[in-house]
Amino acid sequence: MDQVRLVGRDEALARFRQQLGPHQGLLEGLEDNPLPNALEVFLVPGSQEGPQLAEELAKNPGVAQVVSSRPWLHRLERSAATLAAVAVALGFLLFMGVVLLAANTVRLAVYARREYLEVLDLVGATASYVRWPFVLEAVMQALMAAGLASLLVWGLLKVLEAPAELPLGLDLSQLLGFPWQVPIALAGLAVLAGVVGGLWGVGRVLRPQGAG
Numbered sequence: 001m002d003q004v005r006l007v008g009r010d011e012a013l014a015r016f017r018q019q020l021g022p023h024q025g026l027l028e029g030l031e032d033n034p035l036p037n038a039l040e041v042f043l044v045p046g047s048q049e050g051p052q053l054a055e056e057l058a059k060n061p062g063v064a065q066v067v068s069s070r071p072w073l074h075r076l077e078r079s080a081a082t083l084a085a086v087a088v089a090l091g092f093l094l095f096m097g098v099v100l101l102a103a104n105t106v107r108l109a110v111y112a113r114r115e116y117l118e119v120l121d122l123v124g125a126t127a128s129y130v131r132w133p134f135v136l137e138a139v140m141q142a143l144m145a146a147g148l149a150s151l152l153v154w155g156l157l158k159v160l161e162a163p164a165e166l167p168l169g170l171d172l173s174q175l176l177g178f179p180w181q182v183p184i185a186l187a188g189l190a191v192l193a194g195v196v197g198g199l200w201g202v203g204r205v206l207r208p209q210g211a212g
Contacts, residue, residue, distance in 0.1 A: 005040045009033045036064065095193055098145070102138040102197025109134055110202060135198030142194035146186040154178045 012035040058066045
């Protein structure tokens with residue numbers, strides 16, 4: 001057990017009123033506070049004592065009802081696992097899309113500078129000297145896209161955060177947090193997609209000219 005906290009009737013009613021948000025007017029007709037005093041029990045993360053502790057508390061004559069957040073958490077874990085699988089699939093599709101977009105962008109850039117590249121080929125420029133500027137350009141564009149995507153996701157999660165705590169101590173501001181690892185992971189994937197797409201695009205275009 002991590003900690004135990006007493007929630008009085010007045011605090012419980014104030015919390016419920018805050019959770020109702022714009023529908024707080026539903027409580028204006030109450031003549032008395034119907035909510036009882038309650039104890040909030042917080043377990044250590046990963047603890048398996050929840051069901052046994054709930055049974056022991058329910059046997060106490062002073063306890064009218066024991067409400068557990070475990071069913072909520074189980075559904076939340078299943079939903080999170082499903083969303084993670086969907087996110088991986090969508091991430092792979094987006095990664096391939098960025099690779100193809102980078103390859104096509106590089107191909108268009110090469111075609112637009114074909115005369116300049118022919119001059120470089122005539123003066124003996126190496127393949128890496130010709131190719132890597134286009135690859136670096138693709139990487140920079142992918143990094144800019146990753147930065148905008150991170151900013152968009154961060155803003156969306158900020159909008160979705162609940163203004164108040166949910167029942168049983170759940171808090172959407174924690175569930176919908178934006179880990180600092182996400183921008184780093186997106187930046188790494190953007191660099192990889194830019195390099196792969198850039199090399200693919202420039203290789204397909206320049207190979208016929210003998211630049212590699």
